[in-house]
Amino acid sequence: xxxxxxxxxGISGASIARELARYKLKILVLEKASDICVGTSRGNSxxxxxxxxxxxxxxxxxxxxxxxxxxxVLCQELSVPFMRNGTxxxxxxxxxxETIYNLKERADANKVPDVQVLDRKGLIxxxxxxxxxVLGGLYAPTGGIVCPYTLxxxxxxxxxxxxxxxxxxxxxxxxxxxxxxxxINTNHGNFxxxxxxxxxxxxxxxxxxxxxxxxxxxxxxxxxxxxxxxRFANLVKATISQTPTDLPGGGHTKGMxxxxxxxxxxxxxxxxxxxEDPDDSSTQENGLNQIINYFVxxxxxxxxxxxxxxxxxxxxxxCFGGVRAHLDTDDFIIGEVEDAPGFFNAVGxxxxxxxxGPAIGRYLVTEAAxxxxxxxxxxxxxxxxxxxxxxxMNDSERIEAIHENPDYGKLxxxxxxxxxxxIKAAIHAPIGASSIDAVKMRTRAxxxxxQGGFCSPEVLRxxxxxxxxxxxxxxxxxxxxxxxxxxxxxxxKEE
Amino acid sequence: MQxxxxxxxxxxxxxxxxxxxxxxxxxxxVLILERNAxxxxxxxxxxxxxxxxxxxxxxxxGTEYAKKYIDEIDDNQIPYLLETAVLDISKDRVIxxxxxxxxxxxxxxxxxxxxxxxxxxSRGALMIPGTRPAGIFSAGxxxxxxxxxxxxxxxxxxxxxxxxxxxxxxxxFTLEGAKVLAVAEIMSYSGGLRRNIVQCxxxxxxxxxxNTTVTKIEGLRRVSGVWLASVDKHKQPIPSTMRxxxxxxxxxxxxxxxxxxxxxxAGIPISESTGGAIVNDSFQTNIPGIFACGNxxxxxxxxxxxxxxxEAAGENAVDYVSSTSPISNDTxxxxxxxxxxxxxxxxxxxxxxxxxxxxxxxxxxxxxxxLVNIYSENECIYSTxxxxxxxxxxxxxxxxxKNMKEDIRIEVVPT
Numbered sequence: 001x002x003x004x005x006x007x008x009x010g011i012s013g014a015s016i017a018r019e020l021a022r023y024k025l026k027i028l029v030l031e032k033a034s035d036i037c038v039g040t041s042r043g044n045s046x047x048x049x050x051x052x053x054x055x056x057x058x059x060x061x062x063x064x065x066x067x068x069x070x071x072x073v074l075c076q077e078l079s080v081p082f083m084r085n086g087t088x089x090x091x092x093x094x095x096x097x098e099t100i101y102n103l104k105e106r107a108d109a110n111k112v113p114d115v116q117v118l119d120r121k122g123l124i125x126x127x128x129x130x131x132x133x134v135l136g137g138l139y140a141p142t143g144g145i146v147c148p149y150t151l152x153x154x155x156x157x158x159x160x161x162x163x164x165x166x167x168x169x170x171x172x173x174x175x176x177x178x179x180x181x182x183x184i185n186t187n188h189g190n191f192x193x194x195x196x197x198x199x200x201x202x203x204x205x206x207x208x209x210x211x212x213x214x215x216x217x218x219x220x221x222x223x224x225x226x227x228x229x230x231r232f233a234n235l236v237k238a239t240i241s242q243t244p245t246d247l248p249g250g251g252h253t254k255g256m257x258x259x260x261x262x263x264x265x266x267x268x269x270x271x272x273x274x275x276e277d278p279d280d281s282s283t284q285e286n287g288l289n290q291i292i293n294y295f296v297x298x299x300x301x302x303x304x305x306x307x308x309x310x311x312x313x314x315x316x317x318x319c320f321g322g323v324r325a326h327l328d329t330d331d332f333i334i335g336e337v338e339d340a341p342g343f344f345n346a347v348g349x350x351x352x353x354x355x356x357g358p359a360i361g362r363y364l365v366t367e368a369a370x371x372x373x374x375x376x377x378x379x380x381x382x383x384x385x386x387x388x389x390x391x392x393m394n395d396s397e398r399i400e401a402i403h404e405n406p407d408y409g410k411l412x413x414x415x416x417x418x419x420x421x422x423i424k425a426a427i428h429a430p431i432g433a434s435s436i437d438a439v440k441m442r443t444r445a446x447x448x449x450x451q452g453g454f455c456s457p458e459v460l461r462x463x464x465x466x467x468x469x470x471x472x473x474x475x476x477x478x479x480x481x482x483x484x485x486x487x488x489x490x491x492x493k494e495e
Numbered sequence: 496m497q498x499x500x501x502x503x504x505x506x507x508x509x510x511x512x513x514x515x516x517x518x519x520x521x522x523x524x525v526l527i528l529e530r531n532a533x534x535x536x537x538x539x540x541x542x543x544x545x546x547x548x549x550x551x552x553x554x555x556x557g558t559e560y561a562k563k564y565i566d567e568i569d570d571n572q573i574p575y576l577l578e579t580a581v582l583d584i585s586k587d588r589v590i591x592x593x594x595x596x597x598x599x600x601x602x603x604x605x606x607x608x609x610x611x612x613x614x615x616x617s618r619g620a621l622m623i624p625g626t627r628p629a630g631i632f633s634a635g636x637x638x639x640x641x642x643x644x645x646x647x648x649x650x651x652x653x654x655x656x657x658x659x660x661x662x663x664x665x666x667x668f669t670l671e672g673a674k675v676l677a678v679a680e681i682m683s684y685s686g687g688l689r690r691n692i693v694q695c696x697x698x699x700x701x702x703x704x705x706n707t708t709v710t711k712i713e714g715l716r717r718v719s720g721v722w723l724a725s726v727d728k729h730k731q732p733i734p735s736t737m738r739x740x741x742x743x744x745x746x747x748x749x750x751x752x753x754x755x756x757x758x759x760x761a762g763i764p765i766s767e768s769t770g771g772a773i774v775n776d777s778f779q780t781n782i783p784g785i786f787a788c789g790n791x792x793x794x795x796x797x798x799x800x801x802x803x804x805x806e807a808a809g810e811n812a813v814d815y816v817s818s819t820s821p822i823s824n825d826t827x828x829x830x831x832x833x834x835x836x837x838x839x840x841x842x843x844x845x846x847x848x849x850x851x852x853x854x855x856x857x858x859x860x861x862x863x864x865x866l867v868n869i870y871s872e873n874e875c876i877y878s879t880x881x882x883x884x885x886x887x888x889x890x891x892x893x894x895x896x897k898n899m900k901e902d903i904r905i906e907v908v909p910t
Binding site: 282 | 530580582591593594595596597598599614615617618620622624625626627628630633636639640641643644645646647648649650671710711712716756
């Protein structure tokens with residue numbers, strides 16, 4: 001029996017689990033996938049939005065601005081790379097400039113700090129190189145970038161270190177109230193809890209509709225992103241997008257943009273369109289072409305064009321899709337469900353969900369704690385401390401690391417400079433990596449230029465060694481995704 | 496800090512060839528840095544034959560070819576460090592590397608030879624739409640799993656690209672009991688050697704579809720199929736030709752890219768055409784004392800030519816270290832005219848006493864009977880006839896320097 005069960009281990013579920021751990025509660029997180037951070041929290045633009053464009057008065061606006069302000073402390077506590085690089089929305093027409101002033105009004109209504117409308121000269125002072133067509137724009141200095149994988153995994157690790165249990169590969173099939181307790185059926189048995197937190201992302205409607213007559217439908221929306229090589233790392237600082245034709249609350253996306261990542265790559269994206277399948281994170285030709293066509297046409301507007309005159313198609317290293325949980329109200333649903341006391345929703349968490357997630361967690365858990373009188377856990381330890389990645393160490397730190405553990409001297413992924421020590425640490429982490437993708441997400445091994453061409457066989461072998469299984473059992477990302485199909489020279493019987 | 500006359504980065508064919516030639520020419524204080532636990536590089540996973548016909552006048556496997564060099568390195572006691580990954584090279588030729596046994600080391604080199612080889616183009620770089628299941632491998636990665644680790648990567652296989660590694664793997668998959676359903680090539684010709692098309696596909700009745708590409712990958716956990724489509728003359732897929740091939744594996748053999756992260760870290764300019772360092776006719780980069788050769792300089796068709804080129808680079812490094820390199824203030828550029836790509840060298844030094852320069856390049860499309868002309872400014876100073884040229888095969892021309900005055904242009908003139 002648990003006090004609280006959290007369904008879903010994305011940014012919302014992870015944040016809620018960690019906040020719950022501040023109280024004396026027995027907590028379980030259920031995740032249907034083979035790893036944490038696999039849904040919307042994995043496939044997104046890694047942006048910490050300032051909140052300048054969300055509809056004033058909406059939950060999105062409130063939690064965006066609140067969440068944004070939490071990031072410094074949070075990322076310091078959890079050893080997560082985060083940078084306030086600022087956000088710029090540029091205008092190329094007078095009509096765009098009108099929208100920019102509308103955005104400024106929204107920003108002010110949302111209490112986003114220090115937002116300015118700048119003319120061309122002012123913009124160039126912030127980021128040199130805007131094209132001749134750029135008239136001016138909006139600058140929101142609190143906009144930031146974060147590594148979403150590290151944020152979610154370290155939030156989960158910290159929760160786990162504070163006693164939260166995690167069950168992966170566990171899918172909820174039914175929930176009902178029995179004798180005042182929530183009974184949850186899963187493929188791995190039944191669990192009971194006093195409180196349930198629904199953070200099931202694109203499946204949150206199904207979970208909600210199991211307990212509440214107030215049903216709703218998630219509309220899965222997808223968008224692709226394109227990743228450019230690290231060689232542009234120092235050429236762009238701010239997150240830059242063109243003025244959207246529709247503002248959020250009326251449009252599908254914030255418009256096309258160029259997002260530097262904390263890891264030095266440049267992310268381009270992203271379109272948004274509705275899809276049927278809530279798990280469909282595949283990339284579609286149309287979506288990818290939309291990005292390419294946009295950037296081929298508007299490349300000159302972006303400051304990077306001063307160094308790289310044309311869209312560098314050769315430097316694309318990867319592309320990915322992400323599904324977001326959209327509701328037709330275009331806002332988050334956050335709170336206890338009226339006709340299901342003890343059941344809490346964090347639903348419809350699409351953009352700016354990554355930014356808002358930590359604030360949603362704090363708000364929802366505080367509400368629950370106040371209402372149900374949770375007892376404070378004074379042993380809660382807010383830090384997750386880990387060694388900095390080898391690629392970010394200086395020479396003396398590297399010497400020390402190798403001296404302590406010679407595995408730091410064995411480079412496995414050369415593109416991202418990931419060592420054997422770090423891969424072993426990922427496998428033995430509080431919620432350990434058990435697949436190639438899980439290692440990749442935790443260490444960046446395989447995320448660089450060669451996309452794992454050289455290191456994936458080595459990562460596979462390390463996984464097999466560390467987990468004590470044969471290489472044949474190692475998967476790309478969980479059950480059924482085995483990388484290898486048999487031994488050479490053996491018939492299937494011998495295997 | 497340790498001081499070494501010539502440090503060679505990479506212990507594959509190129510690095511070993513360069514080290515041996517430097518050693519034999521008299522510089523004994525050389526050191527090879529190799530990140531793997533063995534010398535030989537990618538040759539170690541090439542268990543097929545076709546290596547050494549030019550270099551040794553013998554038909555060897557890749558492993559045998561590598562062994563000849565490894566034995567010679569050991570016989571001469573040429574020093575090398577294994578499991579040693581170079582992290583950085585500075586402009587003044589200080590190398591930073593790590594290894595589990597030696598920790599972080601810094602080496603001051605008088606000369607450096609860049610011999611890091613190349614990597615394969617990935618699915619991500621191609622932006623093939625679809626899901627991201629298990630079962631998508633670049634050809635070399637599949638080769639590594641099979642030949643070094645001993646595991647099969649799939650049973651029903653589609654190969655995209657007709658590069659040499661893909662062709663070789665098509666044959667090997669078949670021999671190991673897998674079914675290769677199709678090889679799709681977006682171009683109207685193969686990027687591989689003619690002999691590999693015959694020996695690896697035709698001999699095994701494996702269909703090769705030209706003007707065809709993979710437009711989508713299906714499958715949630717493991718690849719369940721790929722969509723093939725014919726392409727129009729702009730290389731755009733024709734929707735009406737789309738067809739689903741059920742398979743469990745997609746192999747990509749879609750091109751090789753010289754590995755030049757270290758070259759870039761040293762501030763050496765890279766050629767857009769080859770993807771390798773810009774070098775002069777001594778294989779010296781823009782930084783004096785730093786040389787580049789092998790597949791890190793430009794992707795070769797045969798390892799034999801990697802050896803020849805790297806041996807020359809090794810000798811030039813010796814000349815540099817012993818201050819006998821030709822010094823010339825008169826350098827002219829080489830540009831690629833019609834039909835030419837990947838020309839090496841990019842610059843030629845005049846008045847050094849050297850008589851000839853060796854050009855290497857590929858045609859950018861297949862050509863029938865044609866002339867390859869070399870112009871100095873606009874005057875044709877050299878012309879040679881070719882019966883046939885294909886992008887899969889490198890061309891080599893040895894051209895007298897004495898007539899070269901101004902910038903050089905290489906051009907194909909179909910006849």
